Amino acid sequence: DTEVTQTPKHLVMGMTNKKSLKCEQHMGHRAMYWYKQKAKKPPELMFVYSYEKLSINESVPSRFSPECPNSSLLNLHLHALQPEDSALYLCASSGQGGGGYTFGSGTRLTVV
């Protein structure tokens, strides 16, 4: 069983919808991440939270809005997405220093 839990596992949304992806970890990690992965490509970093503060935003469009309510939770709010945003969205956490990530099983998002 993964120690980073993501919900939902699958999501289909229209371009005018608002939805949220959720991630929870109970590993005591203080860094949490959102990655986007397209088929046959490596994960691409979107956001990094360190000690519940946004520390890295990799020039992600504003239709993706992250939120870290506490040290265990990470959300990604989605609004007005485009079909090209369809991908696997992975949450990860790590101890101090980065790398050594533990990934959640991901949310497979389809935008129609």
Place this chain on the structure above:
Amino acid sequence: RKEVEQDPGPFNVPEGATVAFNCTYSNSASQSFFWYRQDCRKEPKLLMSVYSSGNEDGRFTAQLNRASQYISLLIRDSKLSDSATYLCVVNLGAGKSTFGDGTTLTVKP
């Protein structure tokens, strides 16, 4: 030049073979290094960390060469279950890591 370049593969090997993957990185300030394994439609899973002194875990050996800026992964006595995509990851510190494009390994009976 990409920050992290990985053998493109694919590698198709018979069971029992030894296979090696390499990954080069461009930033000499890179701090830590990892190999991940990703099965089809699954999340990446940490396989092992990579140190200059080498790191061995059963049939898997990882090595870091800082002078030449590359990391390697050696798999001995390949099993069918080793079939997956292997990703090298280079950590730059401050929460930022770069993934290689991945190398696909298929082990055949």
